[in-house]
């Protein structure tokens with residue numbers, strides 16, 4: 216047995232996205248298998264990807280993060296190889312873990328590109344880890360997932376600088392008064408209610424998102440702001456976290472707000488949910504209503520992001536300090552895909568088909 220701190224690799228684990236038009240359907244089938252997403256919604260999302268030539272930016276952005284992390288590791292003397300695997304598209308985590316095994320890796324850390332608790336943001340990554348290890352069979356490397364890092368000071372700083380840069384792109388007369396609006400991926404309200412260890416009271420995802428928004432707003436010197444949600448995909452009769460970003464832009468316009476800064480607090484990089492749902496849909500909505508619009512950047516491309524990953528790795532590798540500014544707890548660090556606690560981030564049962572025969 217290796218000792219807990221004795222790691223021999225880092226696996227960067229992400230969501231995955233298509234890299235050519237032929238990938239789009241099979242990718243979406245992987246994402247939505249068994250999840251009760253209506254087929255009409257899938258057709259719409261296919262079109263979103265096709266607007267970008269059937270290529271999501273997400274894999275390239277993750278490879279950029281890994282390149283920057285290599286430089287950070289080398290300059291800090293962290294001698295770990297870095298692997299890349301995804302839940303939904305190539306490089307698939309199963310293939311990556313097989314490669315790690317054949318390279319002789321025994322005991323790796325896993326950095327997830329989601330900072331959050333909840334089923335989609337945390338537990339599903341544990342499931343990916345367990346599935347990949349099972350697929351690889353005997354002698355699969357041990358995989359220890361890094362904790363939720365929603366309130367890491369380097370991420371908060373990167374977001375608040377991005378808010379300042381976005382503000383600076385607005386026409387002069389709108390800069391001081393622009394409304395700051397945070398947005399994160401919506402999830403079913405029932406999934407949010409179950410998020411976190413049951414004894415912690417639930418709603419861990421929305422509490423962490425609210426806390427991260429509060430921290431970034433405070434670092435930006437803003438005390439009045441909004442938190443909204445985006446990219447919902449469930450059937451309309453199932454409640455998800457709301458309001459939706461586009462509805463909110465409309466509501467602000469009715470209150471005579473004439474400029475917004477949208478900060479995608481729920482995302483690490485400018486992947487499709489950001490470049491479509493915000494830069495295309497929300498921005499169009501704002502323009503239609505005559506509002507000035509600026510979208511803050513995501514932290515993945517900020518130099519502080521690889522530093523944050525290195526600090527997180529050092530917490531496990533050498534007992535480095537665990538930094539976090541928030542008062543909502545972070546969980547999510549377990550070995551080989553085990554749960555944080557009994558019932559943690561339980562996936563509520565969903566209708567397999569919308570409005571299925573309830574007579």
Ligand SMILES: CC1=C(CCC(=O)O)c2cc3nc(cc4[nH]c(cc5[nH]c(cc1n2)c(C)c5CCC(=O)O)c(CCC(=O)O)c4C)C(CCC(=O)O)=C3C
Pocket residue numbers: 230231232233243246247250252256257260271272273328329330331335336400401402403446447448449481486487488
């Ligand atoms: C909390 C959360 C995060 C943040 C945490 C994390 O980063 O992990 C996130 C990230 C992302 N979500 C992404 C894409 C999609 N999410 C979908 C569907 C869903 N997301 C959900 C939640 C989340 N999603 C949920 C509850 C569903 C319903 C189906 C289900 O219960 O699983 C669908 C299906 C079609 C549709 O949109 O309806 C797609 C295509 C991409 C990649 C974009 C690209 O390709 O660049 C990324 C980074």
Ligand SMILES: [Fe+2]
Pocket residue numbers: 400
């Ligand atoms: Fe998603």
